[in-house]
Amino acid sequence: MKWQLRQLTHYVIAPHLPESLILDFDSTVETVYGNQEGAEIGVNSNKPGRKSYHPLLVFEGQSRFCLNGVLRPGNTHSSTHAIEFAKTTLELLPSGSNVKFARFDKGFGGEEFYRFWEQKRIGYVGKLKWTKRLQDAISSCNHWKRYVDEDIVIEGITLIYQATTWKKPRRVVIIRKAERFDLDQLQLYDFLWEYEAIVTNLDGSPIDIWRFYNQWASVENSIKEAKNGFSIHAIASSDFEANEVDMLIKLFTYHLFQRFKKDCCDPIHQGFTIQRFRQDFLQVAGILVSHSRTAILKIADCFSNRWILEQMIVRVAQLE
Template sequence: MKSTTNIAKMKTEFTLKNATSHAGSKPLLAYLEKIKLEDAFRQIGCGKGRNTLFPFFKILMYLLVGWLLGCERIFHFRSLRDDSLVRRFLGGRCPHHTLLYKELCRAAVSMPTIRRDLKALNLDLITPCLSDECILDLDSTVETVYGNQEGAEVGTNAQKPGRKSFQPLIAFEGKSRLYLNAELRSGNTHCSRNAHTFAKETLQRLPKSCKVKYARFDKGFGGETFYSFWEGKQIGYVGKLKWTHRLAKEVAKCPHWKRYVDGDVIIEGLCLVYKATSWKKARMVVVIRKAERYDGDQLQFDFLWDYEAIVTNLDWEPIDIWRFWVELNLLESKRKAIIFLVIAFILAAKFQS
């Protein structure tokens, strides 16, 4: 029987009677109902009959709920099929997990514009939440696969060496933490390859009322073309720089460090003009070093310092540059659930190498 009761109106009892592992998701499901996300998914054409048991917008809702509840793989959705709360949210029934495979494959063939449609829908949903001046955060992750999926290749994979994987590029808005853009790529593709093209596409997709003022990225991103892109757009950027022996020799020539934190952990910083071998011109590099304080008046040994280098075009204090970049790392763990959902959506579209 089809359920018409809103999740928010369901009675809640704080007991273990008839409890399920996903019972705590009621506030989340109620929120998805309140923002009418299902109505938004209805806008995406699916080519299926209206009387079908599971329309494509229901499949999208099921994928979204599953990924938010920790289903990283399609077969993990088996645990949701008999969950009474999730069934109630979907109208009384949940599709079999094998149907998700079929629907994603069918969508890739019968809906060639699904990737563009999902991005357009996402932009419509988040535009009211974007500020006039945005921070663009670029991130990359490794998604290991256990099979021979199209486009999956063996690349750098610290968690599962030798396994095939994807390495998607993902763009977020730094203030609101909202997802802006994504591109699925093979696991053997370095994240710096054509990164400026991905950044350009992201900027073009943003509404005219939203101006990107700053960009942040990890050390996987970089190169002359990438840095020149931001400089040409007059966008301030902060990016982690790989600590190399050549850079360490240049830093060793700088005797004057400014101490910013003088507690149990000492933090010092400096700025220098540095030109990497692949750069056409020299750029400002901020170097921060940290070490634990030792008791007494003994000097700090050089090998006890932990060094970090950041390339930037901002005229800020080194400690402010470092703290601004640290915010990017602090957000990574909060983005994992969003990343899983993004990967699911872009897997539904035709693979792009």
């Protein structure tokens, strides 16, 4: 049933997937309040010490459709079974799909994960944990290129770096940022730098790689919408398999809403969250009356979005 649900989801979203796909990987924590099967104590910043699930999700970076999701115990690391998950996601995509890039944070990665994308000839950008070894590697670098020279200063360099667990060197982009500050009207240039490291197999300047990676952050908004709007974090059963099916069904309704916005809404409304849509179009005063054995919904005259809602209804009918 789970595989059929995933296939049905791809049938719904396929018409709106771009020609070149970007896979954005992330995980989230779903706290449970009981002894649900598979729930374990793991990293849980919101409810430390509580049992939880740790779903793994992948979104398409431009359309924001969720391409795949799997439920895991709460004590599972972000990267656990990530390669198998990536393989399943690629299998779900229509034949001939062009996966161009993959993006992920420092919870993922490692030699096998990087090698997987390299063997598939898919470009990737992944955040690296900042370590003393990385700090030592840049300590002798004196030729930083400055990209932004305003209130926030941004500089970057590129290293060919090999972590202790890697089998070969890889390209690593280092970005450092600092705020300017004044003292006695003299500009001080001894900045307090904040460093970020990104491993990649892509060409491009450090600032371009960094900006491309930062677009990954929008996946967190998509997960927030799936949670707050469609309750994927609400655990419905004590059975692990049932809870995973429940999550996939809720993700399917998330996709139906995304398709509805793209097919039936004006551009100004396509960025609405489900909460905003409910507030503007569904939470409206009205009365249901019966006349000649026909139920009629009479909406309050003060409803300012009546014409827009009627246009949406017409477009829905035209889809048939």
